[in-house]
Amino acid sequence: MQGKNLKVKKVSNHTITDQKNIKIIGIGNTLYSDEGVGVHLLPYLEEALSGYDNVEIIEGATDGMKLLEPVEEADYLIIIDAINAGKPGGELITIRNREIPKYYGVKMSIHQVGFQEVLFAADLQERLPEEMVMFGIQPASLELGVELSAIVKEKLPELAENVVEQIKQWSGKN
Numbered sequence: 001m002q003g004k005n006l007k008v009k010k011v012s013n014h015t016i017t018d019q020k021n022i023k024i025i026g027i028g029n030t031l032y033s034d035e036g037v038g039v040h041l042l043p044y045l046e047e048a049l050s051g052y053d054n055v056e057i058i059e060g061a062t063d064g065m066k067l068l069e070p071v072e073e074a075d076y077l078i079i080i081d082a083i084n085a086g087k088p089g090g091e092l093i094t095i096r097n098r099e100i101p102k103y104y105g106v107k108m109s110i111h112q113v114g115f116q117e118v119l120f121a122a123d124l125q126e127r128l129p130e131e132m133v134m135f136g137i138q139p140a141s142l143e144l145g146v147e148l149s150a151i152v153k154e155k156l157p158e159l160a161e162n163v164v165e166q167i168k169q170w171s172g173k174n
Contacts, residue, residue: 019054020075020130022170024163025067027060027081027115034089034139034152037159038080044160049167060115067118072127076170078163079115079134082142089140090151092159100134131170135163 024045030036042057049055060067071077079100083093100119122128137159140149148156 020170021073022052022055022076022078022167023058023070023074023129024049024055024078024080024167025058025060025070027062027067027079029062030146031144033141033143033145033147034137034149035082035142036146037082037137037139037148037152037156040148040153041080041156041159041163044156045163048160048164052167052171054171055167064114065118065121067115068121071118071122071129072125074129075131077129077132078166079132080159080163081115081134081136082139083134083136085138087138089138089149090155091138092155092162093134093136093138094162095134095136097132100132133166135159135166 024042026038026040026042026045028036028038030039039059039061042059045057049057056070058067058070060070083095085091085093087093119128137152137155140151147153
């Protein structure tokens with residue numbers, strides 16, 4: 001079902017069938033400092049969302065088209081990534097639904113497929129989630145290195161809180 005390298009963590013052991021299926025995908029390349037923020041945030045969310053039966057947390061890293069199936073299966077989707085919006089480093093950014101960029105550009109190989117192409121493919125098949133939210137942080141550094149910059153690392157708790165609030169809203173627990 002899932003790609004070999006895709007790391008999936010069910011937040012709870014049991015499922016309630018009448019709840020909407022919520023998927024959280026953390027994407028990014030952890031070898032380029034702040035580019036990996038989507039992956040670095042997942043441990044915070046696993047702890048904060050441990051009581052939610054309908055939430056699945058997926059470490060998507062740079063898996064490209066392997067993420068198509070989880071996207072198409074979601075009723076609600078949260079994507080977490082570094083977002084270059086021309087803002088000061090460390091600024092939190094939220095993009096919703098149709099504002100989230102999706103496109104298909106000319107690629108030399110399948111290994112160049114990014115998350116925008118995944119959304120484009122799901123949209124072509126009319127299998128986008130009911131609602132999508134992309135939470136991110138403006139990167140302060142994209143230098144080679146496995147650690148987040150200080151300003152981005154400092155913002156992780158606030159970013160996690162924003163994600164949890166969205167999950168509460170979708171789950172009717174506000």
